[in-house]
Amino acid sequence: MEKIKNTINLEDFRVKDVKKGTISKVFTGRDRGKKVREDSKIDKIEAENDTVEIIIPDNIYSINPSFFEELFVNVVRKLGKERFLAKFNFTSVGDYVYEKPLNEAIDRILRSKTALD
Template sequence: MRNQIRLEDYRTPKAKIFTGRDRGIQVREDSKIDKLEEEFSIIEFIIPTNLYSINPSFFEELFVNVVTKLGERGFYDKFKFINEGNYNYQKPLDEAVTRILRKKTALDI
């Protein structure tokens, strides 16, 4: 089964960026991403048009639980990113995933 999370649904009106840990936490809670991850085999994550930036800290807090649970490969296998605009989200997303996994590794030692 598939489900979609449309980042547009969580955008502040007219905002061109998603930034900050607090905002990432809020979108994680509002989207119920952790519950959706348990219920669906594929989750399409839709990046909206007209964005200038998504900071790694936003992605880090948004995806911390699912990346920690699934690992890098499992996360990218389950979450399919669809970009409706031109913003290159991949670099900040990869940086966030790396940070999450590095924190987990440091804590496990």
């Protein structure tokens, strides 16, 4: 059985409007994060690989912590912060600085109570 590819390129999950020829420059919201988590099969990718590469595409204006929170909820709970950051490698193709929203999302996931509890 072939091993599943260990790369998730967020470019593949941008919202595109073919009629207008536009493409989303933000990743925001829990619902979007959940959809990308499910569609990317991130939980399976994490389970079957020693490392996981997350590629943040060029021309991104914002990635909200709530998006990251829902995208990474299962793998962060499974691995904890240190092991998650050691296993998941992030590459920002453009100049988007993702560390602050990512760390905020990780901290939210690991809190015992969330705003939704």
